[in-house]
Structures are given as C-alpha cells and as structure tokens.
Amino acid sequence: AAGKTLEEGVLTVATGNPAYYPWVIDNAPESGQGYEAAVAYAIAAAMGFDGDHVTWTRTSFDEAIQPGPKDFDINMQQFSITPERQEMVDFSAPYYSSAMAVLTTQAVVDAGAEATLDSLKDLVWGAAAGTTAAPVLEQTIAPAKSPMLYGDNADVTAAMQANQIDAALFDLPTALYLAAVMLENGVVLGQFPAEQAEDPDQFGALMEKGSALKPCVDMAIAAIAEDGTLAGIEAEWLQDATGVPVVQ
Amino acid sequence: MTDKAVPSGPTRRALYEARIRRRSALIATLSTALVLAAIIILVPMAPGWEAVKKSFFNGPVLAKTFPGLLNAFLMDVAIFAWCAPLIAVLALVIALCRDVRAPALFPLRLFGALYTDIFRGLPVVLVIYLIGFGVPGLGLPRPWNSPYIWGSLALILIYSAYVAEVIRSGIESIHQSQRAASASLGMSDADTMRFVILPQALRNVVPSNMNLFIALQKDVALLSFIGPVEIFRQAGVYKSLMANFTPYVGAAVIFLALTIPATRYADYLMARQRRRRG
Amino acid sequence: MTDKAVPSGPTRRALYEARIRRRSALIATLSTALVLAAIIILVPMAPGWEAVKKSFFNGPVLAKTFPGLLNAFLMDVAIFAWCAPLIAVLALVIALCRDVRAPALFPLRLFGALYTDIFRGLPVVLVIYLIGFGVPGLGLPRPWNSPYIWGSLALILIYSAYVAEVIRSGIESIHQSQRAASASLGMSDADTMRFVILPQALRNVVPSNMNLFIALQKDVALLSFIGPVEIFRQAGVYKSLMANFTPYVGAAVIFLALTIPATRYADYLMARQRRRRG
Amino acid sequence: MSFLSLRSVTKSFAENQVCKGIDLEVEKGQMVCLIGASGSGKSTLLRCINLLEPIDEGAILLEGTDIAEPGLDPRPVRERIGIVFQSYNLFPHMSAMENVMLAPRRVHRKTRAQLKAPVEALFARFGLAERMHHYPDQLSGGQQQRVAIIRALAMQPQIMLFDEITSALDPELVGEVLDVLRQLHAEGMTMILATHEMGFARELADKVCFLDAGRILEEGPPEQLFAAPQQERTRAFLSRIL
Amino acid sequence: MSFLSLRSVTKSFAENQVCKGIDLEVEKGQMVCLIGASGSGKSTLLRCINLLEPIDEGAILLEGTDIAEPGLDPRPVRERIGIVFQSYNLFPHMSAMENVMLAPRRVHRKTRAQLKAPVEALFARFGLAERMHHYPDQLSGGQQQRVAIIRALAMQPQIMLFDEITSALDPELVGEVLDVLRQLHAEGMTMILATHEMGFARELADKVCFLDAGRILEEGPPEQLFAAPQQERTRAFLSRIL
Ligand SMILES: Nc1ncnc2c1ncn2[C@@H]1O[C@H](COP(=O)(O)OP(=O)(O)OP(=O)(O)O)[C@@H](O)[C@H]1O
Ligand SMILES: Nc1ncnc2c1ncn2[C@@H]1O[C@H](COP(=O)(O)OP(=O)(O)OP(=O)(O)O)[C@@H](O)[C@H]1O
Numbered sequence A: 001a002a003g004k005t006l007e008e009g010v011l012t013v014a015t016g017n018p019a020y021y022p023w024v025i026d027n028a029p030e031s032g033q034g035y036e037a038a039v040a041y042a043i044a045a046a047m048g049f050d051g052d053h054v055t056w057t058r059t060s061f062d063e064a065i066q067p068g069p070k071d072f073d074i075n076m077q078q079f080s081i082t083p084e085r086q087e088m089v090d091f092s093a094p095y096y097s098s099a100m101a102v103l104t105t106q107a108v109v110d111a112g113a114e115a116t117l118d119s120l121k122d123l124v125w126g127a128a129a130g131t132t133a134a135p136v137l138e139q140t141i142a143p144a145k146s147p148m149l150y151g152d153n154a155d156v157t158a159a160m161q162a163n164q165i166d167a168a169l170f171d172l173p174t175a176l177y178l179a180a181v182m183l184e185n186g187v188v189l190g191q192f193p194a195e196q197a198e199d200p201d202q203f204g205a206l207m208e209k210g211s212a213l214k215p216c217v218d219m220a221i222a223a224i225a226e227d228g229t230l231a232g233i234e235a236e237w238l239q240d241a242t243g244v245p246v247v248q
Numbered sequence B, C: 001m002t003d004k005a006v007p008s009g010p011t012r013r014a015l016y017e018a019r020i021r022r023r024s025a026l027i028a029t030l031s032t033a034l035v036l037a038a039i040i041i042l043v044p045m046a047p048g049w050e051a052v053k054k055s056f057f058n059g060p061v062l063a064k065t066f067p068g069l070l071n072a073f074l075m076d077v078a079i080f081a082w083c084a085p086l087i088a089v090l091a092l093v094i095a096l097c098r099d100v101r102a103p104a105l106f107p108l109r110l111f112g113a114l115y116t117d118i119f120r121g122l123p124v125v126l127v128i129y130l131i132g133f134g135v136p137g138l139g140l141p142r143p144w145n146s147p148y149i150w151g152s153l154a155l156i157l158i159y160s161a162y163v164a165e166v167i168r169s170g171i172e173s174i175h176q177s178q179r180a181a182s183a184s185l186g187m188s189d190a191d192t193m194r195f196v197i198l199p200q201a202l203r204n205v206v207p208s209n210m211n212l213f214i215a216l217q218k219d220v221a222l223l224s225f226i227g228p229v230e231i232f233r234q235a236g237v238y239k240s241l242m243a244n245f246t247p248y249v250g251a252a253v254i255f256l257a258l259t260i261p262a263t264r265y266a267d268y269l270m271a272r273q274r275r276r277r278g
Numbered sequence D, E: 001m002s003f004l005s006l007r008s009v010t011k012s013f014a015e016n017q018v019c020k021g022i023d024l025e026v027e028k029g030q031m032v033c034l035i036g037a038s039g040s041g042k043s044t045l046l047r048c049i050n051l052l053e054p055i056d057e058g059a060i061l062l063e064g065t066d067i068a069e070p071g072l073d074p075r076p077v078r079e080r081i082g083i084v085f086q087s088y089n090l091f092p093h094m095s096a097m098e099n100v101m102l103a104p105r106r107v108h109r110k111t112r113a114q115l116k117a118p119v120e121a122l123f124a125r126f127g128l129a130e131r132m133h134h135y136p137d138q139l140s141g142g143q144q145q146r147v148a149i150i151r152a153l154a155m156q157p158q159i160m161l162f163d164e165i166t167s168a169l170d171p172e173l174v175g176e177v178l179d180v181l182r183q184l185h186a187e188g189m190t191m192i193l194a195t196h197e198m199g200f201a202r203e204l205a206d207k208v209c210f211l212d213a214g215r216i217l218e219e220g221p222p223e224q225l226f227a228a229p230q231q232e233r234t235r236a237f238l239s240r241i242l
C-alpha cells in the first residue's frame, strides 16, 4: 500500500461521530476495542501498517458517501454495500454480513407485538435515513404507517424513548447494543438473517471512488478472513445472535 | 381656452427617448445573449461538468424522484398550515402581554419579555431537538408525544416570538396621538387597543410578517430532523439511495416555485409601505 | 423675572405618583413572587419532573460537557468571523448590481435579481447540503473540498442575498431629492452613489443588518450537518454518548448569552430609528 | 361660580416647567382664545384640562368639582370635555362615519341604529353629508378637521377645546373650519381655542389670554387686548404676528 | 441675445401637461420672479432649466446654445446653473463645510486645501463662519438654506435658480435667507426665483412672471404687474395672496 495512502506510511481510518458499541468501544477506536476498531487494526496489520501508523478521523454518514476526494483512506461505520452507492464510491470486500434486526421496547412487546411480518406491519416504524434500513423496511415489512426517518442512530433511539415510534430496523449488532445499553427496556424482537435475504446486508470499508487502495484492502480482508482473524474478532466483540428469533 | 393640449404627434423628447429605448433594448438583449451564450457554451467545457451534471442535474433521477418529493412537500404545506394560525394567535397574545400596564399583571410583562428573548435567541434546530425529542421523552402517551405536535410546537414557539416582536413594533409605531385622540373621547384603554391601535398596527406589520411566514415555510424542513418525512428528508433518502444530489435540486426547485413569488410580493408590500411613509 | 420656578418640595402630583409607584412596585413584586413560587413549588410536584430534571437539567452532565461545548462554540464564532465580512462585501456588490442603469450592464441587473430571488427562496439547510456536499463531490482536490469552505460559502451566498436586499432597500429609502441635489451640482452618478447615497443608505440599514447577522450566528449551527463539529454537533455527540439532553440545554444557554444582548441591542437600534423617522 | 376654572395650575415635563401657575375662568357659553408664541404652553394647557396630562399642582374645577384630583378616573370627565387637535388625529382605518360613531358606541353603549340619525344630522350641519362614508385620506385637510370636530361633538361634551385646529390647513381651507366654530359659538357652546388666527380671535372671542412662557401674561376682551396691550411682551408679540 | 431664453418649452408628466409652451427671456444680472398658484408649474420649470427634467419640446438657450438638446451630457450645463430647493436637500451625513466642498472636489478636482480659503470666505460672507463644521441637523432651517445656497455658489454658476427657498421656514428665519438674495442681486448674479413672497418680488425683481396652469399668463416689471395686472386671473390670484 506504499504511496497510496493519504499520508505516507500512515493509514487514516474514519469512523462515526460518535462511534457506537459494539463497533467501537467507548467511542475510542484508538484502543482497538470493538469490532470495527479491531478489524481496522487487523486490516492495517495485513497491509503492513503497525498500530502506531493508524490514525483515526470522524465523518458523518453523509460526508462519507458524498462523491469526491476524502479525508480518510478507509471509512468503517457499518456501510452497506449497494450497487447504487458503488456508482459514487468504492467499497472493500465485505468484512461482515449482517442480519437486519427489529429493535423495540418491552412495552411494545407487552402490547402484543410478535416477530411475525403481520404483527410488525402495524407498528410505527423508524429508521436512520441514510442507511439501507429505510428501503429494506419498505421492501420486507411494508409498514401500514409510513416510517419516520432520522439523521442518526441516536435520534432513532431518542424517538423510541419518546415513544414516538414502536420499532426500528438496524443491523443486528447495533440493535443488540442499542437494546442493551441505550434504550431503557429495549428488546430485539426478531431478525432477518443475512443467509436468508436475497441481497444480504454486507458491510464494507468505504473508499474514494477509484481508490488505488482498494486492491490492497480487499487482499487484506481476504487474508484476515482466511486466517480466522476476522472470525476471532467477531467472536470477541459481537454477541452470539442465535437467541434472537427469526421473523416469520 | 382649452387647457388640455392635444399632443400633436410624438414630441422631440419622445422621439429621442424611443430611439434610446430601442438602442438600450438592443444592447441589453445582445449583452444578455452574449453572457448566456458564454455560460451555455463554456460551462459544459469545464472538466468537471460531466460529473456535476450526473450528480446534480440528472434527468432520469429527477424524473424518478420528483413525484415523491412533491408528495413529501405536502407534508411541509400541512405543517405550515396548522402552525401559521397558531403562531398568529400566540404572537398576538404575547405582544399584548408585553404591552400590559397594570402592576398586578407585571408577571405577564416579564413573561412576555423572557419569552421573546429566549425564543428569538435560540437556533431553530436546537429548539426543535430540545422540544421535539425532549418533551415526549418525559413519558407522554400516544398520540400526545407525536413529533408532529412537538416539532410544530417548537416552530410555533420560535416564530410566535418573532411575530410578537413585529406586532409590538407595529403597536409602538402607531403615533401616540392616536391613543390621545381615543382617550380624549372617553374610551377605555382596552377599547382603544382593540378598536384604534391594533387594527392599524396589524395592517402596518403585514409585510414584515409575510417575510416571517416565508421563513417559516422554509424552516419546516428542519422538522425532518426529528422524524417527519417531509421534502428535505425525502430528498435525503433519495440522495443516499442513489448517491446523487439531484433530489436536493428538485426540492430546491419546489421551494423556489413557492417562495420566489411570495418573497417578491412581500418585497412589493414593503416597498409600497416605505413609499407611503417616506 | 425668574422664570425657572424652583420646585418647593414635591408637588401634589409627585406625592400621588410616588404613592402609586410604591403600591405598584409592591403589587408587582408580590404577584411575581407568587407566580414564581407557584412554579418553583408546583412544577417539581409534577409526576414527570424527576425524569425531566435528569434528562434536561442534569448538573453533573452539564459540568462535564460545558467546557467541550464552549470549545466547540469557538468554531461557530470562527465561522461567523470569516463569513460576516465576506457577506458584507458580496452583498454590497449585489446591491449595486441591482441598481445599475446602463443597458450594456443589464445582465448584471438580471444576475442580481436572480441571485437574491434564489438564495432568499431556499431553506438554509438545503443550500448547505447542496453546496457543502455537492460541490466538493465534483472532484476538487484537498484542501479545496473542505466542508468549512463550502459550508461557509453556502451561508455567505444566502446571507448576502438578504443583506443585499436590505442594502438595496436602504438605497431606495434615500429620498430622490438627495440624488437631484447631487446631480444639480454636476456630480456624476457614480460619485452621487459613492459620496451621497451609500453613506446614508448604509447607516440606515445597520439595525436590519444587525438582526441578519444575529440570525447568521444561529444558522452557523446548521453547518454541523455537513461535518464541522461546532457546538450543536458537539452537543449531539454528548447527547448520544450520555443519552441525555442536558448538553443541548447547555448549548442553548451559550447561544442565549450571546444572542439576547445582541438582539436587545438591535431592537434598541430599530426602535431608535423608528422614533427618529416617525 | 365659573363653568370651568383653573386655579394656579402648574405642569412640568421633567425639569421644564411649562405651566407656571395658570388661573383662568371660563363662563358657560364663552369662547376663550389662547394666544402666544410657539412653546408658550397653549397645547399643554389644553391637554391638562382634558386630563391627557396630569397636572403637578393646582386645581381644575368643572362646575365646582376638582377634576384634576390625582387618582380620579378621567374617563367620565373626558366625556364632558371634547378636544380637537391640530393634526386631526382621525382614525385612518375607519370611515368618517365610523370615526364619529366609535366612542358613542363603546362609551355610551349606543347602537349604530340609535346613532344614525343624530350623527347624520351633525354631518349635514357641517356640510359633510356627502363625505360621511369616505376614509380620512380621501378627505381634504379642512374636511378631516371638520370630521374631528363632529367626532368630539358626537359625545355631546359641555365644553370644547380646540388646539390650533387651522394651522395645518391651506389658507383656502381655513375658512371652512372657522365657519364651524362660528356656528358652535352661536349655539352657545363653551369653547377654549388656542390659535394663531388673530383675525378670528378678534372677531369671535369673548376673552383673549396671552400666554408667555407658561403664564397668562395678559387677558381681556379682544378689543382691549389687541388695541391696547398693557404689557411690553404682548405688544412685541402682536406686532410680529399681525 | 438674452443670457437665458426659453422657447416654447413644453413638459408633461404622463398625460399631465405641466408646461404648455413657455417663453422666457432672462438677461444677465436680472432677477426674475415666478409667481403663481400651487401646481402652476414653477418648480417644474426650474427643474427643466437645470436639466433635472427633460423637456418635451422647445429649446432652452444658455448664451445662445440649446442646452436641452436630447442626449447631451447635462453635467457641464449643471455646473453653470445652480439650483436651490425648497427643502434644503443638504447631505445630512456631512458637515456644512463638507457639503459645500464635495462637488468642487469631485467635479472640479480641487483639493481641500485649494478650496479652504474661498469656501470659508463664502461662509463668512453669509454669516455662517461659526457654523461651518456643524451638521445639517444642528442648524436651523434658515441656516440650512443658506448653506444650500453657499453649496450652489461654490460651483461658481453663472445663473442661480431658487425654488421657494423660504416657504419651509418660520417667518422669523425668512429674513436671513432673503438677505442673501439681496446680496447676490447686488453683486450682479443672474437669478430666477419661484416665490410666494410677494413683498420680496416687489422689492427686488427686475421682472415678475405670473404662471397659471403651465403658461406665463402675464409678465412685466413688478410695479406694473402688482399695481395694474392686465389679466382677470392675475388679479384674482394677487387679491387672494396679498
Ligand atoms: N410630552 C412632552 N414632553 C416634554 N416636553 C414637552 C412635551 N410636550 C410639550 N413639551 C414642552 O412644553 C413646552 C410647551 O409646549 P406646547 O406644545 O404646550 O406649546 P404651544 O404653546 O402649544 O406651542 P405651539 O404653538 O408650537 O403649538 C415646549 O417647550 C415643549 O417642548
Ligand atoms: N415628478 C412628477 N411626476 C408627476 N407629476 C408631477 C411631478 N412633479 C410635478 N408634477 C405635477 O406637475 C404639476 C406642477 O407641479 P409644480 O411642482 O411644478 O408646481 P409648483 O408651481 O411648483 O407648485 P407649488 O407652489 O406647490 O410648489 C402638478 O400638477 C404636479 O402634480
């Protein structure tokens, strides 16, 4: 990767502001704690950057997908790879295949919500506007009331805490984290497993369109996938999701 | 003696002016055409133009998203429609509060002053976030926690502070002599306000308020930050789906179609008022 | 004859008014105290109060986040500081464009009119998104794609349209007779504008522009949507980290500390101007 | 006892004492003219009588009762004392008719129907029958001033105060308004008139008072005051004006 | 050949013909007074002579050259013709001195240093030496009007137009300004003066023109015009005004 990074000899990795558990622990990616933080250091290592030569920066979701030159070499904040986005930016090979999951609160469950499409249709839905959750919501659940859309995860949880929405669609790890930590009485009601989806939600590291770094990153990801590093990181940082029922 | 001179054909000045007008029109047309031509020919020659065009002026994307945008714009219109009258009423109340003289009602004056100071001092987004997420977060039951209600309330609070100040300035702009004239007829203060001052004050502030309501129509877009999918959010969704900024341009066009005529009309009212006073 | 009567002690009216004033002050104090007491005692008795307090008025959270917020507010101040002068200059240019009479310069007038119409017609967020995300996306190299540059440009474009209109209205408010007086002395149009009209026009529009610059200071917060971590974004970050709205309240306090005095001063200038004219 | 009497009325604006102990007796049906230089306090005195300005010291007796007692509700008094200002102060958003009817409707609680006949009669009497439904800005200055007079008269006051009601008018329109005053005088209305129209004062006034720097320097019937002013100042003033 | 002569000048505002063929001869050093009712076209005529309004037909000859030729640059002409308006039109943001110096500095490209002596002399001549550095709103109406005259004179015009320059002044201030005109007349300045001050017209004018509805109905030396007006209208007008 020599000569292809923003700053010679240093890999600049972007994450969200703030970055959320379990992707980054304590909003401090420098620690290497958290799934994406760990993956980033693993990729960097596979590309030949040691830990001291990884610097972090922050971008919003919109900033990351805007076309044009970037302030980072790679950006990891649960970007779903979609063909439309690939028109404007480059994605690495996927480093995680996520299930979509339904985040809700105990009160909604008590009120009779179940992990069935029929039951889910009648809830008031929310999602983060910039993510693929919004279209997935329309396609798979097609709620009766048009969903509310928000700028970021924090706003979605705020709305759910305010009882303005019943449920929201997130990738599973995010949903699990939000349910456990951010949301009082949060519950992950069900999931749409990645294996069953026709085009599963896969996270890739985002790069500038035509980035020279892409082959290196792809190789690095392939390498860490192959040698089991990736699986190890997943086991360490992402909860076992088998407890979450599959939506019928 | 017939004083009304019948103009016998065009005068020397009329002829000269017609000539000048023709020449000016010619020059203006030519220079405008030149500039336009330069823009039309040169801009597409710029290196980034293809990218710009694809990203901002993408015909197919526009065609696909425009109906959705228009539809979402109805939401803006609806929010505006229910906020505007409430703002007008609340603003009038606040303005009257600030005009209250009786010492027992001093808390009202204080309230009015605090109210206008605070809500004019805060950024609109901040208030929308605070009220739109904050208040419902206190455990209100549905449907009383709707972001439509609280988001609208945020707009109403802010804009009524501005409108109240405008109304108050209108009240103060009515010359003291009108109050004196009314008082000298034995009218009470309340009657004076209601029949003499307010009707004139409100008429005077129509243009300023028109400008505020245009601003309100635009700030409705900020409600999207707490959930309602109005045109700005809808454009954002399309943008992130298609990674293309054309939907924003579409939204801009929709706004302009509404706000340019409205702004022009407000300007016209303002200018007319200034002329009348000047 | 000594006309200046030496007031020999308080007059009957003075005594009466002093009595009334004392009574009014008493009533006002009492009623204010009552209302305040009611608020202080009753509000905390409301069922949701504990939740509200924890969520909105959380002392420890405020203490922890306030320094960070203040620090982020420096960014707002900095953005304001570089935008304001550019806005002033651009607005003056646009206002003069719209006043141009020569037919060859008609494109300038057209440009001025289009410019003000478009940028006054669009919501600020929309322009910030369009320019702040759109333009850099066209393949500008760093550092020329910085959101600071393009976000600021968006603010400059919008606000200069408003300020230009205000300046133009100032120019138009200068009575025709000033131009006539200047012309009658043999002065050229350019000199008339520069030495006679503009100095008066600009002085007249200070209060209106002051209000616009206060609004600008608040709209700087909208730049956060395209990246710059100014106070609003910083508050949002704290909010999502701590799941607590107190940082927003903190940001509100910081804004109010700046905007209330400024707004008050602008109001005062406005009122003084109105009195002078009235 | 006079109908209206002022007893050493004083009035200050902040440090500036504008009325410095004014005594004045006005009999029923009398027309009293106040003359004096600009700033001598004529307007202030009239506004004090109407209670638009509170006085500092002294008393204003209307039929023997002190109406200037601090704290008294001024409204019943104002119903009895009409005032017309130099700048007509019509309500610009109402037609002439509505201007006139407003106070009787709100204060005397009369209906439009009750008021129609008497108000129309007033308009007719002062030659404005055709202009009743016009708005102030559709009326000439003289017409506006007459409407202002009608508006005050519609409250059926016992005394009318006029403050330089012709000085904002073109010379050609002054006549119309003075005619109204002549008519009122003939009908026995008690009136106090601040004016610069010496000719009119001379013709109609029962008493002329010369105000100077907040004092009534000289008063008397017009024949006497204009022909043989006692005071040096009065002479100087009259020589400048006439 | 006269110094200034108007040849059947006509001027309309839209449908409203305000000057209906005006002929006027002004000799060097003459003072010509225009009198006439409000709206008769006096101001318009003066503004036409100064080229502030383009005329429709006719010619305005200044020393034999037609200055009203359409398309001509009016600026050199305006330097030769000074005008002073009823509402003084001083520049409120400049001191009296700066008001006077502005045009010579910008148009004649003189420096402040060059201008200082002559301008101070002008101020001194018209009794304003102490007021030079005051701003217009610190000056009385009469003083403002004198500054306006000084401002026009500083451009060293050959002819001066005055448009009712005393009518916005209190009677007591009128004298100051008329003194200035007397002085100018004595020095041989050519002047045209629209005025309602008949006394002044009678005293100083070399020729008085009576304008009525856009025509010069009658003209002549003041003794003749005031004493024995030929026309019915002139008589009616004079009887109303005097
Ligand atoms: N509301 C006020 N506040 C302060 N001073 C005032 C007020 N009204 C009048 N004055 C002052 O009182 C003095 C007398 O004013 P007033 O209007 O009574 O005079 P006037 O005789 O009516 O003069 P004029 O002929 O100009 O109308 C003036 O010096 C004036 O400045
Ligand atoms: N700029 C203008 N546009 C339209 N009409 C005008 C304009 N200036 C003057 N007039 C009209 O021209 C006529 C003559 O006006 P002008 O001011 O010349 O009269 P004047 O003799 O100076 O009257 P005054 O004694 O009132 O000053 C009037 O009917 C007036 O309405």
Ligand SMILES: [Mg+2]
Pocket: D042, D043, D044, D163, D164
């Ligand atoms: Mg007065």
Ligand SMILES: [Mg+2]
Pocket: E042, E043, E044, E163, E164
């Ligand atoms: Mg005139």
